[in-house]
Every structure is written in structure tokens, then in C-alpha cells.
Amino acid sequence: MDHFEDRPGPTGEAELWCEGVRLADIAAAVGTPVYVYSTATLERHYTVFRDALQAAMPARRLLVAYAVKANSNLAVIRTLARLGAGADTVSEGEIRRALAAGVPPERIVFSGVGKTDAELAFAIRTGVCEINVEAEAELDRLAVVAEALGARPAIAIRVNPDVGAGGHAKISTGKAESKFGVSFSEARRLYAKAAASPWLRPVGVACHIGSQITDLAPLQAAFVRMRSLVEQLRADGLTVERLDLGGGLGVPYFDAPEAPPLPALYAAMVAETLAGMDIDLAFEPGRLIVANAGVMLATAIHLHPRAEGRRFLVVDAAMNDLLRPSLYEAYHRIRPVRAGDGGPEEAHDVVGPVCETGDTFARDRMLPPVEAGDLVAFLSAGAYGASMSSEYNSRPLVPEVLVSGDRFSVIRRRPTHEEMLSRETVPDWLA
Numbered sequence: 371m372d373h374f375e376d377r378p379g380p381t382g383e384a385e386l387w388c389e390g391v392r393l394a395d396i397a398a399a400v401g402t403p404v405y406v407y408s409t410a411t412l413e414r415h416y417t418v419f420r421d422a423l424q425a426a427m428p429a430r431r432l433l434v435a436y437a438v439k440a441n442s443n444l445a446v447i448r449t450l451a452r453l454g455a456g457a458d459t460v461s462e463g464e465i466r467r468a469l470a471a472g473v474p475p476e477r478i479v480f481s482g483v484g485k486t487d488a489e490l491a492f493a494i495r496t497g498v499c500e501i502n503v504e505a506e507a508e509l510d511r512l513a514v515v516a517e518a519l520g521a522r523p524a525i526a527i528r529v530n531p532d533v534g535a536g537g538h539a540k541i542s543t544g545k546a547e548s549k550f551g552v553s554f555s556e557a558r559r560l561y562a563k564a565a566a567s568p569w570l571r572p573v574g575v576a577c578h579i580g581s582q583i584t585d586l587a588p589l590q591a592a593f594v595r596m597r598s599l600v601e602q603l604r605a606d607g608l609t610v611e612r613l614d615l616g617g618g619l620g621v622p623y624f625d626a627p628e629a630p631p632l633p634a635l636y637a638a639m640v641a642e643t644l645a646g647m648d649i650d651l652a653f654e655p656g657r658l659i660v661a662n663a664g665v666m667l668a669t670a671i672h673l674h675p676r677a678e679g680r681r682f683l684v685v686d687a688a689m690n691d692l693l694r695p696s697l698y699e700a701y702h703r704i705r706p707v708r709a710g711d712g713g714p715e716e717a718h719d720v721v722g723p724v725c726e727t728g729d730t731f732a733r734d735r736m737l738p739p740v741e742a743g744d745l746v747a748f749l750s751a752g753a754y755g756a757s758m759s760s761e762y763n764s765r766p767l768v769p770e771v772l773v774s775g776d777r778f779s780v781i782r783r784r785p786t787h788e789e790m791l792s793r794e795t796v797p798d799w800l801a
């Protein structure tokens with residue numbers, strides 16, 4: 371459920387609104403392309419997920435750490451932090467964002483395949499609640515860094531449960547051949563090694579098998595294995611306080627019945643899989659919280675016909691603003707902001723202005739009549755949209771707007787061309 375819906379505009383014609391604000395008003399004030407997020411949807415998605423888990427497991431201590439990389443805008447993190455969300459972070463920059471947004475260190479998890487010594491030291495000094503270790507070499511480096519700081523950080527071992535899942539090969543992380551985590555036998559050895567170190571405090575094990583998972587079966591298979599790992603570690607005489615089950619639950623990008631499981635079903639599955647176990651739980655949802663809380667607005671630059679009755683719709687947004695279609699062949703619903711009268715739909719290739727064929731948002735997409743100058747919305751664009759944007763083709767970084775009720779605020783402004791140029795210098799020898 372989201373808070374983007376058709377309502378009458380000033381002329382009485384139906385058009386897309388976000389909560390109490392016309393998207394057309396935002397486009398007029400800020401220009402396009404622009405991302406627009408709904409506070410009510412962000413709050414709702416976080417609350418539904420947390421409440422479902424808490425209702426299914428009333429006695430458990432839960433940490434819901436929002437995966438910051440999905441949408442790392444400070445105002446978005448702040449919106450969730452105010453509801454008690456933690457943060458799952460993958461770089462020093464993300465830890466700094468989480469802190470700046472008001473997430474307390476004891477709710478920050480530091481994950482990632484390649485953390486540098488400097489980042490590990492920063493996480494230790496910050497006092498994050500869990501550093502997820504992904505390799506033996508990292509465990510060894512972390513012990514050295516911790517010793518130098520005279521600290522004993524809480525760590526979890528990230529396990530690769532060897533379960534395939536995830537919407538696309540590039541976002542599947544749980545198979546043995548992927549670069550993430552260690553095997554079960556490795557995890558057992560590394561956990562014992564960490565427990566023997568005076569500089570490390572192993573508190574748990576973690577997994578994250580992929581993203582955009584729309585089926586509970588692979589998640590459950592992974593969680594069953596994580597449970598048996600915890601039991602094995604405990605049988606080895608080791609203390610395991612927390613199980614971090616990662617993120618990955620998918621969202622409905624299509625109108626069609628790809629329907630991912632509801633949080634309540636997910637929560638029931640977790641409760642059943644872990645029944646009878648005394649352990650705290652952590653979750654790291656990203657996409658589930660933000661994807662359907664955001665749209666990207668673009669303006670139609672022009673249309674031009676192509677052979678075989680196809681036509682190109684060229685918009686002023688491009689792959690640098692929304693990379694997912696080029697990178698993952700991801701599907702986003704696309705629609706004119708004005709609802710129109712349901713006139714005849716025609717096949718369009720929706721493309722951006724960047725000089726690469728990959729700069730294509732959709733092929734043969736059936737759309738109602740669109741004219742140059744019309745506003746077009748890309749739906750479900752709140753996750754891995756703005757956070758993956760760049761200035762490729764020297765296009766100014768796409769701005770972001772947050773709506774709350776009938777207010778809106780620019781939460782990342784578009785840089786000027788002068789600012790973009792001023793970050794670069796030409797060495798004297800070229801003067």
C-alpha cells in the first residue's frame with residue numbers, strides 16, 4: 371500500500387498526487403527529473419514490518435536495522451529513526467549518515483565485503499552494536515585494529531547459507547560461489563577463534579541471501595540452516611545472543627500477480643522456524659521499506675516514430691538518475707501524471723538522453739497518449755534509485771523531495787553546473 375493516488379487537480383481532471391501534494395506542483399517548483407517520497411508510506415512500511423514481527427514473537431528482542439544503501443537520504447533515515455529503526459550500513463559514509471540522522475550507535479550494524487582498517491576503526495570508535503565479519507582475513511585485521519584501540523567490539527559472523535534466491539543474478543548473494551560470507555564449517559571455526567581473542571566479542575551470526583526475494587521458501591531454507599548453526603555453536607560451548615536474518619523481502623513492481631509475501635506471512639515463517647529458541651533477532655530490510663514510497667518524475671522531451679509501428683518516448687531522466695533498468699533489467703511501472711481518459715494505448719520504447727543504448731527504461735511499453743512536455747512518473751522508484759544516481763554525461767545529480775501531508779521539502783537539491791565544475795581542477799602545467 372502506498373500514498374500515491376489519482377485525485378482531481380485544479381481543472382477537475384484526475385492526476386497523480388503524493389499524499390496531499392500534486393506531483394505537478396513539485397515538478398513546477400523543483401524541475402525534473404526529481405524523486406518524490408511519501409512520509410506516510412515510509413512510516414507505514416516500517417511499522418507494518420516491525421509490528422508483524424513483534425506480534426508473531428511478542429517475547430523476543432528485535433532490532434529492525436534499515437539498510438541505508440537502499441535510500442541513503444538523511445531525511446529518509448531520520449523519518450525511520452524517529453520510529454525506532456536502526457541502520458544497516460556498509461561504509462563509513464553510511465555510518466556517518468545514520469548518526470547524523472539520529473540513529474543511536476547501539477542500533478547500527480556495520481556490514482560489507484571489503485571494510486578497510488580505517489572503516490573498522492571508525493565503527494569501533496562509534497560503538498556500533500555489531501560488525502558483521504565476512505572473511506577470516508577480516509576477522510584477523512579487526513582483532514589488530516581493536517587491540518590498537520584497546521577495544522573489544524561486538525561482532526557477528528556473516529554466513530553464506532548456500533541458498534539461491536533474489537530477483538536477478540546481480541542481486542543474489544546467498545549461493546556458495548557469491549562473494550558474501552563464509553561457509554557453515556568456516557563459521558564454526560571463526561566463531562571459536564573470535565571467542566578466543568581478547569579483542570573480539572562474538573555475539574551472533576548473520577545472513578542475507580539476496581534482494582527482491584518474492585518467495586518465502588529460500589528464506590526459510592536459509593533460516594533453518596542458521597538455526598542449526600546456532601545450535602551447533604552453543605553445543606560447542608559458545609555464547610550466541612543474536613541472529614541477524616538480513617533483508618531481501620521483495621516488493622510488487624508489477625501490476626501483475628508477482629505478489630511477494632506479506633510481512634505477516636514472513637513473520638509467521640520466522641516465528642515457526644525459530645520456535646523454542648532463546649535468541650534476539652535482527653533484520654535488515656531496505657527495499658521493502660522504501661521502494662514503493664518513492665516515484666521519479668520526468669518530463670517528455672519528444673516522441674519520435676520508429677520502424678514497425680514502434681515509437682520512442684524520450685524523457686529528461688536517464689540511466690544516471692535511475693540505473694536499475696539498465697543494470698538489472700528491472701521493471702518500473704511508467705505512467706503519465708495526468709490520468710487521462712483511458713485513450714488507446716500504444717507501444718513505446720521509453721528512453722533517456724544518455725549516449726548509450728543501455729539508457730532504456732522500457733521496451734514496447736503500452737502507454738496512453740503522451741505529448742512533449744507531459745509529466746511522466748516512474749513508480750516504485752524509492753529503493754536503489756537516488757542512492758545509485760550519478761552525474762554521468764555531466765547531468766546534475768537528481769534532486770529528492772519529501773512529502774508529508776500537504777507539505778513538501780527539497781531534501782537533496784540539484785547542484786548547479788558551476789558547482790559541478792568547481793569540484794575539479796586543471797593542474798598548473800596545463801594552464
Ligand SMILES: *Cc1c(COP(=O)(O)O)cnc(C)c1O
Pocket residue numbers: 437439440458481482578580581582616617618619654655656657658
Ligand atoms: C543490501 C543489503 C540489505 C538490504 O537488502 P534489501 O533487498 O534492500 O532488503 C540487507 N543486508 C545486507 C547485508 C545488504 O547488503
